[in-house]
Amino acid sequence: MSAGDGDDGVRVGGDDERGDRAYHAFWADEVADRVEARDPEEPVVVKGGVSPSGVPHAGHVNEALRGYYVASVLRERDHDVRQVFTSDDRDPLRSIPYRLMTLDGEYVERDGFDVGALGRNLGRPLTDVPDPLGCCDSFGAHQTALLRQAVDAVGVPVDFYSATALYEDGAFADVAADLLARPAEVRALLAEFQDSVDADGDYWPFRPRCESCGIVTGGVRSFDADTRTVRYVCEDIEAGDRTIEGCGHEGVADLTEGKLPWRFEWPAQWAHFRVDFEPFGKDHAEGSWPSGQEIARDLLDVEPPEPLVYEWFTLDGAALSSSSGNVITAGELLELVESDALRYFFAKEPRKQRDLAVASLDGLVDEFDRFERAYFRGVDAADPDQGAAGADPATAERAYPYVLDPRRVPAAATSAADDPGTVDATLDRVAAADPDPADFGRLRAFLEGVFRERVRVPYRFAAVLGMTERADVREEIARREGHLPDDAPAWAVDLALDRVDHARAWADRTGNRFDYRVERGALPDVDVDGDVAAALAEVASVVANGGDGEAVQGELYEAADRHGVEAADVFEAGYRLFFGDDEGPRLGPFLADLDREFVVARLRRER
RNA sequence: GGGCCGAUAGCUCAGUCAGGGAGAGCGACGGCCUCUUAAGCCGUCGGUCGGGGGUUCAAAUCCCUCUCGGCCCGCCA
Numbered sequence: 001m002s003a004g005d006g007d008d009g010v011r012v013g014g015d016d017e018r019g020d021r022a023y024h025a026f027w028a029d030e031v032a033d034r035v036e037a038r039d040p041e042e043p044v045v046v047k048g049g050v051s052p053s054g055v056p057h058a059g060h061v062n063e064a065l066r067g068y069y070v071a072s073v074l075r076e077r078d079h080d081v082r083q084v085f086t087s088d089d090r091d092p093l094r095s096i097p098y099r100l101m102t103l104d105g106e107y108v109e110r111d112g113f114d115v116g117a118l119g120r121n122l123g124r125p126l127t128d129v130p131d132p133l134g135c136c137d138s139f140g141a142h143q144t145a146l147l148r149q150a151v152d153a154v155g156v157p158v159d160f161y162s163a164t165a166l167y168e169d170g171a172f173a174d175v176a177a178d179l180l181a182r183p184a185e186v187r188a189l190l191a192e193f194q195d196s197v198d199a200d201g202d203y204w205p206f207r208p209r210c211e212s213c214g215i216v217t218g219g220v221r222s223f224d225a226d227t228r229t230v231r232y233v234c235e236d237i238e239a240g241d242r243t244i245e246g247c248g249h250e251g252v253a254d255l256t257e258g259k260l261p262w263r264f265e266w267p268a269q270w271a272h273f274r275v276d277f278e279p280f281g282k283d284h285a286e287g288s289w290p291s292g293q294e295i296a297r298d299l300l301d302v303e304p305p306e307p308l309v310y311e312w313f314t315l316d317g318a319a320l321s322s323s324s325g326n327v328i329t330a331g332e333l334l335e336l337v338e339s340d341a342l343r344y345f346f347a348k349e350p351r352k353q354r355d356l357a358v359a360s361l362d363g364l365v366d367e368f369d370r371f372e373r374a375y376f377r378g379v380d381a382a383d384p385d386q387g388a389a390g391a392d393p394a395t396a397e398r399a400y401p402y403v404l405d406p407r408r409v410p411a412a413a414t415s416a417a418d419d420p421g422t423v424d425a426t427l428d429r430v431a432a433a434d435p436d437p438a439d440f441g442r443l444r445a446f447l448e449g450v451f452r453e454r455v456r457v458p459y460r461f462a463a464v465l466g467m468t469e470r471a472d473v474r475e476e477i478a479r480r481e482g483h484l485p486d487d488a489p490a491w492a493v494d495l496a497l498d499r500v501d502h503a504r505a506w507a508d509r510t511g512n513r514f515d516y517r518v519e520r521g522a523l524p525d526v527d528v529d530g531d532v533a534a535a536l537a538e539v540a541s542v543v544a545n546g547g548d549g550e551a552v553q554g555e556l557y558e559a560a561d562r563h564g565v566e567a568a569d570v571f572e573a574g575y576r577l578f579f580g581d582d583e584g585p586r587l588g589p590f591l592a593d594l595d596r597e598f599v600v601a602r603l604r605r606e607r
Numbered sequence: 608g609g610g611c612c613g614a615u616a617g618c619u620c621a622g623u624c625a626g627g628g629a630g631a632g633c634g635a636c637g638g639c640c641u642c643u644u645a646a647g648c649c650g651u652c653g654g655u656c657g658g659g660g661g662u663u664c665a666a667a668u669c670c671c672u673c674u675c676g677g678c679c680c681g682c683c684a
Contacts, residue, residue: 023624030624051684094683196681238682262684286611286679311612312677319677353613353677354620363619366632370621388631389621460633464646481646514646557642571644586645 026398027349028069035074035306040276042080046071047275049086052126052143053094054322055101056150059312061330064156065346066279066310072402076440083433084273085158087147089140090125090167090259092216094239098323101146102133105331123215123237123244127164140164150330155339155405157433173255175268175300179205180223185299193291205264208253210234216259217246229254263288267296270305279308310350316357336361336506338499339405341368347403359510365459375400376452401443406431412491416450455496457483459503463514464585466504473593474500516579523607526576535559535570540603543596553588577602
């Protein structure tokens with residue numbers, strides 16, 4: 001069959017049956033199909049997890065959002081879904097971070113915290129390491145708090161778990177005891193995956209915390225099934241390219257004091273939470289995932305979750321790396337773009353390598369805007385965006401209601417609905433990941449009704465509007481340039497202009513050509529030639545007399561002409577006076593929009 | 608060495624599952640509004656769809672192969 005036959009039919013809800021295979025325009029629908037095919041018990045459990053050793057960065061929210069989209073699809077299909085997220089904070093401290101972050105999102109470099117104190121705690125569980133910034137119970141608790149902030153910031157509601165708390169509660173004790181009771185089976189299985197494990201060797205699937213020196217050590221010698229304890233000798237442990245010395249202490253640990261090696265900890269989590277679906281980065285895909293599946297099925301009698309391998313993204317062309325400083329946090333990104341756009345980035349095809357370029361964030365926001373337009377346009381309408389990225393209406397139809405951040409829908413918009421209370425309650429439940437079965441239908445109806453009137457100002461234009469702090473001037477310029485329809489409701493105008501501060505921060509951070517700002521303070525120190533000054537004084541008169549933008553713009557040229565100077569010199573002087581820069585926006589209309597008194601005085605260089 | 612994933616315009620990316628016209632935005636370039644300054648409008652340039660081979664009437668799309676990149680096969684997650 002070919003598309004040229006013209007009888008492919010309309011894609012209903014983005015879905016199309018071909019034989020026994022369902023095509024889905026949105027990847028999360030395909031994953032949800034596979035989860036449903038398992039016939040899971042309710043609630044369906046979606047899990048994610050991160051080791052919080054470094055500053056939690058934008059890559060970590062990828063894990064949370066991938067799970068969120070699948071959870072959302074399943075919820076719309078009337079499943080009860082629980083999304084859990086673990087902070088694997090019993091992992092040992094393996095290296096000294098290059099920098100830390102306060103709970104307020106400020107970076108702290110190595111000269112700002114006690115490196116030695118961390119160094120003396122290498123090898124200990126993160127939750128046993130004192131917080132170098134002093135605000136939390138432990139370094140692990142601090143990092144976990146940051147991770148939680150990041151997940152919250154993108155609007156993914158999860159049941160958050162500390163691995164240490166889980167161990168202390170004995171959540172993994174049964175699995176650990178089960179595995180330790182049959183070391184030969186464990187060794188035989190793991191030997192297939194790890195050269196370092198010998199099927200006839202002395203490997204034990206548990207790493208006790210030394211009761212003497214506190215490191216997460218190896219050295220298990222035996223397991224006592226009656227007391228559910230291991231005997232161990234504290235041994236050296238390898239951490240990257242360094243060795244952390246064990247103390248040689250001979251001791252006994254019970255199964256809440258220590259941890260499972262990751263390859264076992266992961267299946268233990270599946271068993272404990274009864275996980276049905278879990279996304280993970282490609283680093284796991286060929287490592288712990290294959291062994292984890294076998295451990296789960298053959299040793300624990302647990303069906304592994306449905307997997308989703310997602311690609312890592314690069315930041316400005318290079319891998320995210322704490323040590324090289326090439327990181328960006330979710331919080332930083334959310335200063336630059338609205339949460340909807342960031343959520344959109346992680347709604348795109350997961351298996352594709354892509355670059356997140358800060359300098360090109362405007363392109364991401366443009367793409368989100370096309371995606372949103374495609375949703376409102378619908379599958380049957382003509383497509384002004386043609387084949388542009390993000391503009392496929394079938395994908396937008398499925399994904400947009402999940403991508404749109406329900407927390408950002410203005411209350412004034414819901415109050416315009418036929419039944420505001422119902423819509424508010426729906427949005428609250430969706431935002432809290434606890435929707436009623438009919439909520440997605442109500443959400444879609446609201447979006448296609450009231451929210452259809454939302455307005456987006458182009459991101460680069462929003463950056464330009466950021467040149468002035470004054471909300472009334474921003475709105476006036478946006479209206480004049482046709483970015484705010486006359487009949488747009490007030491909430492839509494406010495929502496559109498919310499973008500300005502983000503885009504302004506982007507222009508500021510990248511120092512790009514949209515990075516100009518009105519110098520409202522002291523008169524900039526500008527040398528102005530006498531003829532240019534005279535020309536500017538005449539422009540000032542036009543402004544003082546209430547000339548509109550076009551009149552001021554014309555006067556800039558005409559005054560230059562009358563005084564025998566190049567228009568370019570008049571413009572440059574103007575840009576220097578108002579922006580401290582030698583270029584800027586179209587000057588006449590801009591000056592006409594600012595408060596007249598200030599403009600007149602500045603043109604006369606009085607203040 | 609073995610494996611998984613990827614490669615489409617200068618940049619960021621759609622399109623690949625289901626074969627049929629190579630696309631978008633940005634950038635660049637040119638033009639327009641009494642006006643060199645765009646944040647508006649119009650237009651142009653820009654691609655052997657990483658290379659090669661195969662299947663087919665037809666391949667960015669399916670198959671094989673090679674190259675390059677990321678990751679895994681140690682630790683850790």
